[in-house]
Structure formats: structure tokens, C-alpha cells
Amino acid sequence: MVAVFLLAATVRGEWLLLVVLLGKSRLQLWYAQLCEVIEEPSGHQSLTNRSGEGGFSLDRYKLQNVHLVIGFSLLTSFIMFYTVSWGLQWIYYIKRRDKPEEWKCQPDRFLTPDNERHEIFMGSCNMALGAVVSGILATYIINGGHTTLYYGLADRGYLYLVLSIPGLFLYDEASAYYYHRMYHSPLLYRWIHKAHHRYGCPTAFSAVAMHPLEMLHYQAYLAAPAFTVPLHAGAFVGVLLYIYYYGMIDHSGIRFDSIWPWQEPSVFHDNHHRYFHCNFGANTKLFDWLHDTCRRKDRIYGEHIFGGRGKRKESSKQN
Ligand SMILES: [Zn+2]
Ligand SMILES: [Zn+2]
Known part of the structure; x- marks a missing residue:
């Protein structure tokens, strides 16, 4: 479980915001020193100073040295992603493959080798995409760009802080539900969301294996509160990590119960x-x-039965 948490926490690079939270000013100092060490000896003009007339300036967009943050984000994300995903594969899907009834949500089904390769490929591409987007957002915030996140626990009062956590959770949950339902309309399903439903019995890799447009949309609505609503950075990152953690759990294909009364067991999304x-x-x-x-249980479901409520068994018999 700890391993899955680490995977979930690093998959999309939001951990960089957590680093920002832990020591914004110290990080900026260290970051500036790192940039000097890397760029000055070469004698090349720093990206930071590339603000010539008419030229493109990362400075202007508060994205100076974005390549360093993205590189770091990609490196750590990929190491963790593969280590933990393959770890789960090894522990459950390989070592305990002969006893799926003991641990698997769908004991009688496994992904085909073709779909396994596909989800690893799609998952990796989207994880890279997510790490790049998160790296850009984190760079922007590190460099003093606009954000509504705040860092002092008492800045807006403790009552606000405590209430903002379920408030943010509800926003994320409502967005997830309504956007997901939107993607299940016939056209959007066929064009975009079907890619994620290729995996009828998902594994940890499936959590981020989806159409890139859906991945970007997903990231956009999750990141939006950091730029629009005053939220404590720890609360914001904490709720994201919670969501990512259960995103991995819910796609693992492994039966995990929840310790929280509001959280559904993994079989719900399976x-x-x-x-x-x-x-x-x-x-x-x-x-x-x-x-x-x-x-x-009294309804029939299938890929071509849209609407969310299935089909009555009686009517299906008449047909
Ligand atoms: Zn779906
Ligand atoms: Zn899913």
C-alpha cells in the first residue's frame, strides 16, 4: 500500500508543489544556485537572461529554467512509476497468478498481452505528459507566478482551512463525476474515452492510460483551484495525493478495502x-x-448501453 501511495504521489509531478510548500524561499535560493552552477561555467547565455528585444523570453512567463524542473520531474516520476507498477505486477500478477480468487476483483479475467503492452505505453506517455505539465506549473509558482495557494496555516483562519479541505474534495469529486459522465455520451465516448475502456480488467498502469486530451482536461480541472481559490498549499497537495492514491488503487484490479467511510472499495471502479x-x-x-x-444487479450493462442506468432484464428478454 505504501508503495502504491508513493507511485500515486509521484506520477503527475504535483509533489513539486509539496516541495515548494516545505520551503519556498530556501528552495528558490537553492534553485538559483543550481542554475548558476549549471549555466555559468559554459559561458552560454542563460535562459533566464534570454530577453532580447523581440526574442522569446521564458522570464516574461516566469518559466526561467523550466527545463531543469521538468527534467527532474520526469526522471523521478518514471523511476517511481516503473518500480512500483512492476512491483505490484510481480507481487500479484506474476507470483500469485494461480490464485486470482484470493486477490483479484475479476478473478476470471486478465488483460491480453497486447493490451498490457498498450496500457504500459499509453500510461508512460501520459505520465510523461503529466510530469511536463506539472513541471511547468511548478516552475511558474517557484518563480513567483500568480497562485492563490497560501503557505501559513493561520493566514485565513483555522476554520477556513478545515472547511476548505472537504470543499475542495467535493469540487474534485463533482468534477470527476460530471466530466466522466460527459465522456460517456456516445460521441465523446467513441472519440475519446473509449481509449481508457480498452482495459476491461485494469491494472495500475491503466490509471493514466487514456486519451491525451482527457488526461490534459483531467489535469486542468484538478489544477484550476490552485489559481482561482485561496487554499492552503498543504491542503491542496494533500487532497491531490489522496485522489491519485485511490486512482491507482481503484485501477489496480486488486481487491482493496477502504478505511474511510466515504471512500468506495477498489471493486467500485473495477x-x-x-x-x-x-x-x-x-x-x-x-x-x-x-x-x-x-x-x-437487476440491470444489464454493456459498452453499447448508454445512459448510466443499464437496461431492465425483463425488457431485454422481450427484445
Ligand atoms: Zn469511464
Ligand atoms: Zn478507469
């Missing part, structure tokens, strides 16, 4: 992959319950 158009929520059943889109 069933979304199995039955397609139901169980749209990311972490809770709340919005599925409100819109009656939880998977029901």
Missing part, C-alpha cells in the same frame, strides 16, 4: 471498467446515488 456505463464517481458513491447511476 466494476465501471467491467460494466462500462455506471459507477462514474471517482472516490465516493455520492453523485452516482444522487443520479441513480450505481451499478444494479
Whole structure:
């Protein structure tokens, strides 16, 4: 579980914001020194100073030395991603492959080798994309760019701090539900979201294996509060890590129960992959319950049965 958490925490590079939180001024000093060490001896003009008339200036966009942050983000993300994903594969999918009924959500199904290769490839591409986007955002914030994140615990009062956490969680959950449901409309499903549903019995790699446009959209709505709503940086990153952690757990294909009353066990999202158009929520059943889109045993589901509520078994018999 710890390993999966580490994977989830590093997959999209938001850990860089956590580093910013831990010591913004010290980090900026260290960062400036690192840039000097790397760039001055070569005698080349620093990217930071590339602000000639009419020329492109990273300075202007507060992205000076973005390549360093992106490089670091990519390197650590890939090391962790492969270490932990292959670790889970080894522990469950290889060593315990002969006893899937003991641990697997769908004991009678495994991905085909072709789909396994595909999800590793797509997952890796999207992880790289996520690490680059996160690296750019983190560079912008490190260099003093606009953000509504604040760093002092008491800056806006403790009541605000405490209430902002469930508030942010609800925003993320509502966004996940409604955008996910939107992607399950026939056209968007066929054009974009179907790529993620290629994996009927997902593994940890599947969590980020999706259409790149969906990945970018996903990142955009998760990052938006950092630029629009005053939030403590620790609360913001903490909620993101929680979401990423359960994103990995929910796609692992391994039966994990939750210790939180609001959090669904991993089989909830595994069933979304199995039955397609139901169980749209990311972490809770709340919005599925409100819109009656939880998977029901008396309904028939399938890739071509849209709407979220399946088909009545009686009517299917008549057809
Ligand atoms: Zn879906
Ligand atoms: Zn999924």
C-alpha cells in the first residue's frame, strides 16, 4: 500500500508543489544556485537572461529554467512509476497468478498481452505528459507566478482551512463525476474515452492510460483551484495525493478495502471498467446515488448501453 501511495504521489509531478510548500524561499535560493552552477561555467547565455528585444523570453512567463524542473520531474516520476507498477505486477500478477480468487476483483479475467503492452505505453506517455505539465506549473509558482495557494496555516483562519479541505474534495469529486459522465455520451465516448475502456480488467498502469486530451482536461480541472481559490498549499497537495492514491488503487484490479467511510472499495471502479456505463464517481458513491447511476444487479450493462442506468432484464428478454 505504501508503495502504491508513493507511485500515486509521484506520477503527475504535483509533489513539486509539496516541495515548494516545505520551503519556498530556501528552495528558490537553492534553485538559483543550481542554475548558476549549471549555466555559468559554459559561458552560454542563460535562459533566464534570454530577453532580447523581440526574442522569446521564458522570464516574461516566469518559466526561467523550466527545463531543469521538468527534467527532474520526469526522471523521478518514471523511476517511481516503473518500480512500483512492476512491483505490484510481480507481487500479484506474476507470483500469485494461480490464485486470482484470493486477490483479484475479476478473478476470471486478465488483460491480453497486447493490451498490457498498450496500457504500459499509453500510461508512460501520459505520465510523461503529466510530469511536463506539472513541471511547468511548478516552475511558474517557484518563480513567483500568480497562485492563490497560501503557505501559513493561520493566514485565513483555522476554520477556513478545515472547511476548505472537504470543499475542495467535493469540487474534485463533482468534477470527476460530471466530466466522466460527459465522456460517456456516445460521441465523446467513441472519440475519446473509449481509449481508457480498452482495459476491461485494469491494472495500475491503466490509471493514466487514456486519451491525451482527457488526461490534459483531467489535469486542468484538478489544477484550476490552485489559481482561482485561496487554499492552503498543504491542503491542496494533500487532497491531490489522496485522489491519485485511490486512482491507482481503484485501477489496480486488486481487491482493496477502504478505511474511510466515504471512500468506495477498489471493486467500485473495477466494476465501471467491467460494466462500462455506471459507477462514474471517482472516490465516493455520492453523485452516482444522487443520479441513480450505481451499478444494479437487476440491470444489464454493456459498452453499447448508454445512459448510466443499464437496461431492465425483463425488457431485454422481450427484445
Ligand atoms: Zn469511464
Ligand atoms: Zn478507469
